[in-house]
Amino acid sequence: MRERTEEIVARRPSPSGLVIPEVDAMGRLRDLYLAPGTCARFGNRELADEIVAAIAESAADARRQYHLRMNDPGDRPRPIAEVMREWRARTGPGKQLPNFGKAEQ
Template identity: 75%
Template sequence: MREIHPNVRTALGMARELRHRIADMRERADEIVARRPSPSGLVIPEVDAMGRLLGLYLAPGTCARLDNRELAADIMAAITESTEDARRQYDIAMNNTDNLPRPLAEVMRELRAGTEPDRQVPKFGKAEQ
């Protein structure tokens, strides 16, 4: 069996590193959930980092206390505030200097150091007879 060229091995290592970084970012984003109460305090929505409404809590008796317009305005105000809070949390999580990964140049140096530079490049094509 033929061996993989050192540059290809390095490129595969970089691809693996980038996949891990993307997975870490997605995990951080998936953990973000905002729950901000409405101005009346009767409605609490649950919004994720992408602005999707995950849940909506209405305090008992909310529909009886508010008319349709007040209820709609209360729900929209709570969702808007929760969405803004989720966006702030996302910005903080993604721009936190504690979460910065190692520079790619450093990763590349390590990957290249793992290969032997004096090794000959494998021959591709037909084997010599």
């Protein structure tokens, strides 16, 4: 499960498209790309707004990816009742059930 979480990375651009952060599934900023000339084009406050907007959008995308990845029906374990039905069908009625390491009484 941890490996699936670590694979999630979101890169959503800012409204101008000049700032692109890289955010992981936990919402942590991993990298930040500023296009050439971005700092000269914006004032301090405008640049900060661009960066914050891009990080917020990337974090929201990473949360969406996390939700989809963790709720994928293909990754869920099968119900134990289904596994046991298949096992019984393969072994037949004459076979003894395993005791799973417990001492017989």
